Amino acid sequence: MLIYIARRALMAVSVLLVVLVATFLLFFAGPSDPAQAMCGELRCTPQRLEDIRRSLGTDRPVAEQFTEYFKGLAVGREIYVSGAPRTCSAPCLGFSFRTGIEVKEALATRFPNTAMLALMTMAIFLTVGISTGVLAARRRGTALDRGVVGFSQVFGSIPSYILGLLFALYTTVLYPILPRYANRSDGLGPWFVGLIAPAIILGLIYATGYVRYARASMVDTLNQDYVRTARSKGISEQKVVYRHALRAALSPVVTILGLDMAGLLSGTLVTEHIFGVDGIGKFAIESLRNDDLPIIMGTVLIGCVLVVVMNLIVDIAYSFLDPRVRLS
């Protein structure tokens, strides 16, 4: 068991290293020139451009930037911002080109907003999605089942920005039944209730997928021999369905859940924007507009780390769910 987890963790670390190198190359050695963007179109003299490049450190060779960057991640480093040296402790993600705020800090203040939204969303899509999926599987072939599958397919194929916009418009603007987003500094209560609206619509959109995963998985396990064995024991149908069939049906769902949570925790670009939630996703879009490389890279890195970490968690969860996994 421990060996299994250790091996998985080791694999996760190696994947993470590859991801770090890849993101670095993608952004710092890529075609975009942040100095050009910061310099502006009109009063940009070659001299000024050169100064900005030097202050950003993008004038140095890629290999040198690369070692600097990784040194910063590992032990921290000093970075010259507007000519003055500033210490950036490990793991150093640099300073915003635009505002000079440390990227790590900027992300840390926004992450709780995204994380709370993700958790609330998960609570909604898991309960709605799985219970509806199980219901449809148990009534397979009936009008109810067909209705559920049809609705989830139609609802799930509407782009989320349309659903999000309409939902925001109707529930927070035209008929303000749900409170709008408030910053955490305004109090935790208003902050929490402000996240309900985006969590509901995001949860329902995700639920359409979970309805279908849960239904397909349950239809499969309900036909398994061990469910017939369970029924032949004389235990209640509730126990047959939930203890025997659902337990086995959930393991494939856990895999998808891990990836979805990685996606949600690294920020929902559109929904956060629509509802004004000050999370990682909204932050990423804003920095993208400003060519603020350290922040873009920081958000991408967080996303990658989350995917790797969630996969590790899924692998470990699997070994608890399915005893057959422990041996391998």
Place this chain on the structure above:
Amino acid sequence: MSAQPVPPQDSAAHDVAAASAPERNVVTEAPAGEVVLKITDLCVRFPSDEGPVNAVQDLTYEARLGRTLAIVGESGSGKSVSSMAVLGLHNPKRSTITGSILLDGNEIVGADESLLRRLRSNTAAMIFQDPLSALHPFYKVGSQIAEAYLAHNSVSKDIAAKRAVEMLELVGIPNPARRAKQYPHEFSGGMRQRAMIALGLVNNPKLLIADEPTTALDVTVQAQILDLVKDLQREFGSAVILITHDLGVVAEVSDDILVMYAGRAVERGLAKEVLARPQHPYTHALLQSLPSASEDSDQLQTIKGSPPSLVHLPSGCSFHPRCMVKDRVPGDPCATLLPELRVSSPGRQIRCHLTNPESVLDQEVVS
């Protein structure tokens, strides 16, 4: 019921089939024991896109305490379907069941869920073909057995767990306390089937239905499992229904036999007598197609044709398209008239138009 040592599996059926027939006037042994299961005119039908599938039709038989009834037939002959109906395991929304199944005095056809729950495992239990897929992969073997005990006895979990260990010991699993805490995938095939039998017997049911219990096992393990079922039956005195397509298994352990073809019973009688002197052309052909160790033949005998579709059954006798002796029936009714199951000799019933089946089949060389 003979308690002689079991001869090696593969030759057993052949020996019995080839042995000289017992005298016909040695009348049927007095059927021992109370009737636990009485099935009358059972029909099981499933809807399908092509039309209703007639999985079981007009099936009548009974099982008695202390006796083993073998139900024999090809895949799709209705043997498993009929016995799953005994536990009410067919989804009522996806099947139509008519007739009567009296299990220990309780009518199963149309019974409500709470009655079925009380009877399952407690009065009648079932052992399934492949123990790896029939045991839940996520739960420990001991807890799966304890669960069945807890469903029918108001005892603590500890006592149920102890009962599970006892049962594992009873079915000959070494180190049962440790084994109870293991998962099915940590068991060997034979051990898993033993655990399945322990699960079946945990509530000491009056009827044990074993659905091809040895099909997924090695030949050597098969014999052990059959011995175990036989020993346990002697100890508990329960009725056993053994569903199989393996005539060797029938010869070893059964008292009575019921041969099914295309959803209907075609021959019923004492196992020894039927195997030695089959009266229905299908039973006869089945026995002929057993590979023989003594005869020098490089080709397997087969029954010509294939089993009929249960949606579009042949007219008349379902077996007539494959029957080798239908020309011997005067008036040629086989293709038009469904024969009734009738008493052909003491203790024997067949569904066939032949008036003198034994003499016809004795001469007939199936090629």
